[in-house]
Amino acid sequence: MDTLRLTKDKLNDFLKSISDVQLMAPIVKNGRTSFEIIENPDAVELNLDDYTATIKKAAFPQNETLFAYCSGKNGSEIKDVQEMPKTVVFGIRPCDAKAFVILDSLFKGDYEDPYYLKRREATVLIGHSCSEPTNRCFCPSVGGSPAGQEGLDLLFTDISDSAYAVEVLTDQGKAIIDSAGDVLTKADEADKVKCDEAAKAALNKIRRSVNLENIHELLPSAFNSDVWKEIGNKCIGCGICTYNCPTCHCFDIQDEGCSAAGRRLRVWDGCMYPEFTVHASGENPRKDRGDRIRNRMLHKFSFYPQNLGYVACVGCGRCIELCPVNEDLIEILNKVREAVNE
Amino acid sequence: MSNPYIPYSAVIKDLRQETEGERAIKTFTVDFADKKVWNEFAQKPGQCAMVGIPGVGESMISICSSPTQTGYLQFSIMKMGKVTTALHELGVGSAITVRGPYGTPFPVDDWKGKKILTIGGGIGLAPLRPIINYVLHNNKDYKGLDIIYGARSPQDLVFMEELEKMKKDGSAGINLTVDAEADGWNNNVGFVPQYLLDLKPSPENTIAVTCGPPIMIKFVLQNLVELGFGDEQIFTTLENRMKCGIGKCGKCNVGGVYVCKDGPVFSYDKFKLLLPDM
Numbered sequence: 209m210d211t212l213r214l215t216k217d218k219l220n221d222f223l224k225s226i227s228d229v230q231l232m233a234p235i236v237k238n239g240r241t242s243f244e245i246i247e248n249p250d251a252v253e254l255n256l257d258d259y260t261a262t263i264k265k266a267a268f269p270q271n272e273t274l275f276a277y278c279s280g281k282n283g284s285e286i287k288d289v290q291e292m293p294k295t296v297v298f299g300i301r302p303c304d305a306k307a308f309v310i311l312d313s314l315f316k317g318d319y320e321d322p323y324y325l326k327r328r329e330a331t332v333l334i335g336h337s338c339s340e341p342t343n344r345c346f347c348p349s350v351g352g353s354p355a356g357q358e359g360l361d362l363l364f365t366d367i368s369d370s371a372y373a374v375e376v377l378t379d380q381g382k383a384i385i386d387s388a389g390d391v392l393t394k395a396d397e398a399d400k401v402k403c404d405e406a407a408k409a410a411l412n413k414i415r416r417s418v419n420l421e422n423i424h425e426l427l428p429s430a431f432n433s434d435v436w437k438e439i440g441n442k443c444i445g446c447g448i449c450t451y452n453c454p455t456c457h458c459f460d461i462q463d464e465g466c467s468a469a470g471r472r473l474r475v476w477d478g479c480m481y482p483e484f485t486v487h488a489s490g491e492n493p494r495k496d497r498g499d500r501i502r503n504r505m506l507h508k509f510s511f512y513p514q515n516l517g518y519v520a521c522v523g524c525g526r527c528i529e530l531c532p533v534n535e536d537l538i539e540i541l542n543k544v545r546e547a548v549n550e
Numbered sequence: 551m552s553n554p555y556i557p558y559s560a561v562i563k564d565l566r567q568e569t570e571g572e573r574a575i576k577t578f579t580v581d582f583a584d585k586k587v588w589n590e591f592a593q594k595p596g597q598c599a600m601v602g603i604p605g606v607g608e609s610m611i612s613i614c615s616s617p618t619q620t621g622y623l624q625f626s627i628m629k630m631g632k633v634t635t636a637l638h639e640l641g642v643g644s645a646i647t648v649r650g651p652y653g654t655p656f657p658v659d660d661w662k663g664k665k666i667l668t669i670g671g672g673i674g675l676a677p678l679r680p681i682i683n684y685v686l687h688n689n690k691d692y693k694g695l696d697i698i699y700g701a702r703s704p705q706d707l708v709f710m711e712e713l714e715k716m717k718k719d720g721s722a723g724i725n726l727t728v729d730a731e732a733d734g735w736n737n738n739v740g741f742v743p744q745y746l747l748d749l750k751p752s753p754e755n756t757i758a759v760t761c762g763p764p765i766m767i768k769f770v771l772q773n774l775v776e777l778g779f780g781d782e783q784i785f786t787t788l789e790n791r792m793k794c795g796i797g798k799c800g801k802c803n804v805g806g807v808y809v810c811k812d813g814p815v816f817s818y819d820k821f822k823l824l825l826p827d828m
Contacts, residue, residue, distance in 0.1 A: 274555045277604040284604045286556055319554045319796035458800030461793045467605040485791050488631030511806040
């Protein structure tokens with residue numbers, strides 16, 4: 209499809225042209241960048257390194273009402289509440305867009321999850337390719353790239369201090385470009401070359417990598433290794449790796465209210481907590497932190513690819529960046545590989 | 551797109567106290583508030599359902615009635631956590647919710663022409679009861695039914711009336727055991743896995759199905775192998791913490807499967823692949 213050019217001084221005009229839908233974009237809130245629903249495009253901060261906040265909430269909110277109920281004549285009368293607002297997410301990183309593609313496979317699955325899928329259907333993703341990958345990024349190792357297009361409708365790339373190249377990737381993306389009118393101009397050959405060069409330059413700045421060779425078999429073969437205990441000893445079980453992971457999807461279901469009226473909610477949960485798997489009897493199949501890290505690695509690099517066809521990691525490195533005790537996913541996988549090869 | 555998270559309204563039609571005490575067990579007989587639900591709710595032996603009370607929550611419970619028992623569902627529920635305790639406080643006529651049926655069933659139709667052996671411990675008899683009732687109802691299709699069942703004490707045995715009736719009319723071989731000697735107990739004393747070895751059932755043309763506490767399942771499986779049962783002749787059914795029931799929430803994930811949708815029924819060859827995480 210087409211490539212267009214947008215001068216940076218017209219970014220506000222472009223964002224203002226996105227009307228009748230809610231716009232989610234990165235803003236600075238409490239000193240950190242986070243994606244929020246914005247009214248005023250002036251608040252958008254696109255060129256920030258701090259992208260620790262995940263955007264998975266656009267389709268999978270941290271708290272979500274599944275339905276409201278009230279007691280009626282024939283037991284509980286249940287009110288389905290699922291109006292999903294049309295949303296444009298602006299400024300999403302390519303790794304986060306790919307995460308949605310990975311999550312789609314789970315939420316489709318054997319049973320379709322209407323909450324996630326309706327939100328996804330109503331969401332357009334406008335990406336911003338990474339010109340300065342962080343020192344924790346390793347997206348190429350898991351099949352991504354700083355200018356990856358998977359899952360995106362439009363992709364913005366910085367081609368100079370004053371302009372973006374805008375690649376149109378889907379019909380939904382094209383519709384947004386069309387409604388923006390002459391805010392954008394057609395990119396010339398020089399712009400396209402700069403766009404390709406920017407992507408290559410960014411790729412060359414990636415410093416970390418992970419060896420995934422045969423990982424889906426390697427991890428199960430290390431199931432009984434002592435290495436998990438060593439890895440688990442460091443973990444404090446805070447769960448920040450799961451909450452900020454763009455592909456972690458585990459959740460809890462909780463009721464709020466009383467028998468007469470209330471609502472059932474879905475809330476994010478994390479496999480790093482012992483309560484996550486504990487039975488009502490007190491029996492816990494994953495008692496130790498090492499057991500839980502092992503399951504998380506197996507889930508992402510063995511079960512998920514085998515069941516759904518994707519490695520459930522996009523190489524964003526947030527789990528590495530945010531871990532308070534410096535657990536490092538790459539080091540964990542390397543240690544396991546060493547343990548198996550010993 | 552239908553919404554799998556929205557449960558059906560249901561009503562408790564009957565309650566039977568199976569065992570007393572802090573962890574009492576009651577059997578709930580339940581019908582849907584809207585009879586039309588039966589057109590789409592067709593459970594098979596071994597499947598489960600999410601039983602809930604709005605405002606409290608839901609628990610995954612195995613359906614302990616057989617599809618041959620029509621017009622109602624039965625659940626034998628131990629008073630254990632938040633939801634099951636709240637269920638125990640309800641009376642006949644109370645409204646609850648049900649969604650499902652979930653999971654893989656026991657392949658009872660593939661077992662036609664064979665002898666069926668169930669080995670249960672405590673509340674673990676509940677998921678086996680649909681097999682028992684199904685086989686009894688279709689007894690011409692099967693070569694017989696033997697039941698090995700044990701609990702901590704005589705007071706902890708469930709479905710005793712039914713088991714005694716089967717013993718009396720000879721419709722099934724009934725072998726009961728309790729963990730320790732008790733007043734008035736004339737049956738076997740000892741743990742279920744050992745009792746199984748003592749009884750030495752022949753593996754010939756037999757399917758063995760077991761459910762009970764994890765530690766009991768582990769040793770029963772070992773002992774069945776010792777008795778000469780092949781992996782394809784052995785089945786079990788598992789239970790894990792569950793929330794969604796449809797393979798999304800991640801809680802019941804074990805060894806590459808979700809127990810809610812890929813289980814709860816596993817043949818021994820599949821079960822063996824999961825074993826380390828149990």
